[in-house]
Amino acid sequence: MRMLFFGMSLAAAGVLSGQEAGKFVNADPALGAIVPAGAKIEKLAGGLIFTEGPLWMHDGGGYLLFSDVPGNAIYKWSPGGKVVDFRRPVFLGKAEKGEFVGPNGQTLDKQGRLITCEHRNRRISRTEKSGAIVTVVDRFEGKRLNSPNDVVFKSNGDMYFTDPPYGLAKQDGDPAKELQFNGVYRLTAAGKLEALVKDLTRPNGLAFSPDEKKLYVANSDPGYKIWMVYDVKADGTLANGKVFYDVTKQTPDGLPDGMKVDVKGNLYCTGPGGIWVFSPQGKAIGAIMPAETPANCAWGDADGKTLYMTARTGLYRVKLSIQGIRP
Numbered sequence: 001m002r003m004l005f006f007g008m009s010l011a012a013a014g015v016l017s018g019q020e021a022g023k024f025v026n027a028d029p030a031l032g033a034i035v036p037a038g039a040k041i042e043k044l045a046g047g048l049i050f051t052e053g054p055l056w057m058h059d060g061g062g063y064l065l066f067s068d069v070p071g072n073a074i075y076k077w078s079p080g081g082k083v084v085d086f087r088r089p090v091f092l093g094k095a096e097k098g099e100f101v102g103p104n105g106q107t108l109d110k111q112g113r114l115i116t117c118e119h120r121n122r123r124i125s126r127t128e129k130s131g132a133i134v135t136v137v138d139r140f141e142g143k144r145l146n147s148p149n150d151v152v153f154k155s156n157g158d159m160y161f162t163d164p165p166y167g168l169a170k171q172d173g174d175p176a177k178e179l180q181f182n183g184v185y186r187l188t189a190a191g192k193l194e195a196l197v198k199d200l201t202r203p204n205g206l207a208f209s210p211d212e213k214k215l216y217v218a219n220s221d222p223g224y225k226i227w228m229v230y231d232v233k234a235d236g237t238l239a240n241g242k243v244f245y246d247v248t249k250q251t252p253d254g255l256p257d258g259m260k261v262d263v264k265g266n267l268y269c270t271g272p273g274g275i276w277v278f279s280p281q282g283k284a285i286g287a288i289m290p291a292e293t294p295a296n297c298a299w300g301d302a303d304g305k306t307l308y309m310t311a312r313t314g315l316y317r318v319k320l321s322i323q324g325i326r327p
Contacts (some may be wrong), residue, residue: 005200006325008093010098010113012061012075012251018145018190021040021041021043021290022041022274022288022289022290022291022316022318023041023289024039024041024286024287024289025274025286025287025289026093026286027284027286028283028284028286030279030283030285030286031067031138031172031277031285031286033321033322034222034266034277034285034286034320034321034322035039035286035288035318035320035321036110036319036320036321037226037260037318039318039320041290041291041292041316041317042094042286042316042317043290043316043320044077044081044308044313044314044316044317045077045083045314045315046313047313048068048071048075048172048313048315049068049069049070049071049196049298049313050068050069050070050071050100050295050312050313051067051068051260051295051310051311051312051313051314051315052066052068052069052103052104052105052295052296052310053065053066053067053103053104053105053106053116053117053310054066054082054106054297054298054300054301054308054309054315055075055106055107055108055114055298055302055309055327056301056304056308057108057111057114057296057324058091059112060301060302060321061135061218062079062081062302063076063077063078063079064076064077064078064298064300064308064315065077065086065092065106065107065114066308066310066315067102067104067105067116067289067310068102068288069100069101069102069103069104069115069119069299070097070098070099070100070102070148071087071232072073072089072090072091072095072100072101072102072103073085073086073087073088073089073102073103074086074087074088074090074103074106075088076102076114076299077315078213082112083315087103087127087133090102090103090116090118090121090158091118091119091120091121093120094134095120096169098241099120099305100119100120100121100147100166100167101119101120101167102118102119103116103117103118103119103148104116104117104118104119104147104148104149104150104166104325105117105136105150105151105161105205105258105296106151107122107151107153107327108153108158108178108327109153110153110157111325113126113127113128113152114126115122115136115148115151115159117147117149117151117161117263117283118148119148119149119166119167120147120203121138122138122145122146122147122167123135123136123138123143123145123148123205124136124137124138124148124149124151124159124161128197132239133273136159136187137161137185137187137193139249140183140185140193140195143178143179143306144176144178144179145163146163146164146165146167146168146177146179146182146188147164147165147166147168148161148162148163148165148202149161149163149164149166149183149204149205150162150204150205150206150296151206152206152207152208153268153327154208154212154236155212156236157188157189157190158186158187158188158189158213158236159186159187160184160185160186160196160206161184161185161187161189161206162182162183162184162203162204162205162206163179163182163183163184163203164184164186164202164203164204164220165177165182166181166202172232175306176314177304181195181198181199182200182203182285183195183196183197183198183200183203184196184197184200184203184206184217184238185207186236186237188236191230196237196238197217197230197238197241200217200219200221200228201219201223201224202220202221203217203218203219204217204218204219204220204255204256204257204258205217205218205257205258205269205270205296206218206259207259207261207325208232208261208325209222209258209268209280210261210263210264210265210312210325212232213231213232214229214230214231214232214273215228215229215230215232215238216228216230216259216261216267216269216270216322217229217230217269218255218256218258218259218270218271219256219258220255220256221255222255222258223248224268225242225246225247225248225250225255225256225261225271225272225300226244226245226246226247226248226256227241227243227244227245227256227267227269227271228241228243228244229241229242229243229244229282235288243256244274244278244282245266245269245282245284247271247272250271250272252273252274252293253272253273253274253293253305254271254272254273254274254293254294255271256269256270256296257269257270257271257294257295257296257309258270258295258296258297259297260297260299260307260324260325260326261265261323261324261325262299262320262323262324262325263282263322263323263324263325264322265279266278266279266280266285266322267280267283267295268288268293268307270293270295270297270309273287273289273293273308274289274290274293274294275287275288275289275294275297275309276287288307288309288318290309290314290316291311291314291316291317292311292312292313292314292316293311293312294309294310294312294314294316295310295311296310297309297310298326299323299325300326301319302326304326305320305321305322305323305324306318306319306320307318307324
């Protein structure tokens with residue numbers, strides 16, 4: 001099937017290489033500095049339901065954690081190739097088949113503890129070094145959060161996260177929804193929670209620029225598929241929000257979702273058809289397209305140059321030329 005990508009067909013855009021597990025689309029010569037010659041997309045695991053939340057863990061020689069949201073599990077993939085349960089189930093209540101009840105985005109705090117967005121538990125949790133799981137935040141002004149989706153830390157310890165309604169069975173129309181908006185929040189290191197953005201319909205993935213002066217936020221609304229960029233003020237609040245890139249007219253499967261940034265400030269944003277690669281100035285320079293539509297990505301391995309991709313039922317990776325920013 002012919003798909004439109006960056007305003008041109010795949011044939012016109014220029015495929016750098018094609019593998020059974022995916023391909024690359026070159027929309028600008030700048031992609032050559034990111035994707036090395038001969039790069040291959042590898043499939044590492046399959047047979048899952050809807051993978052999300054990849055996170056490289058540095059201990060024990062290094063391994064990857066990732067979520068399966070309707071599968072209600074966090075899995076561990078080790079370089080030897082084996083996938084095992086890390087935490088399952090996450091939501092202990094009753095769920096209908098296919099409901100997005102489980103964990104989603106994950107990161108590490110400054111102490112190296114696992115931070116997990118838990119959809120139907122409607123909270124962000126922290127896994128202590130002892131293995132105990134505690135609630136970091138689950139309410140705003142006394143009302144339960146919708147279903148925290150993705151999370152990132154600023155270097156000063158402030159935690160920023162998004163809270164769309166995907167974990168609620170009827171989403172915005174669910175009677176259990178207590179907040180009238182789907183927000184972007186900051187929980188300061190001192191414990192103050194504040195809603196920074198209230199006007200996005202489906203806030204999703206988020207990432208800081210390398211200097212932390214910009215915050216990028218994906219909006220995964222099928223009717224308004226965009227990435228936003230905000231100035232991060234000295235006090236940590238956001239200002240001057242504007243559209244960074246709009247893919248509303250793109251027809252391939254996938255929505256703006258998880259994202260990561262490399263040390264040069266390039267963005268790797270999951271969206272229609274694959275991972276869109278943008279320059280810091282907002283120019284689409286290419287795409288990384290595993291065999292399945294990705295929902296999130298994360299930097300891993302010892303040098304931080306391998307991009308791991310959670311894509312529908314599978315887990316993929318590709319070795320790139322530039323180091324990524326990771327917790």
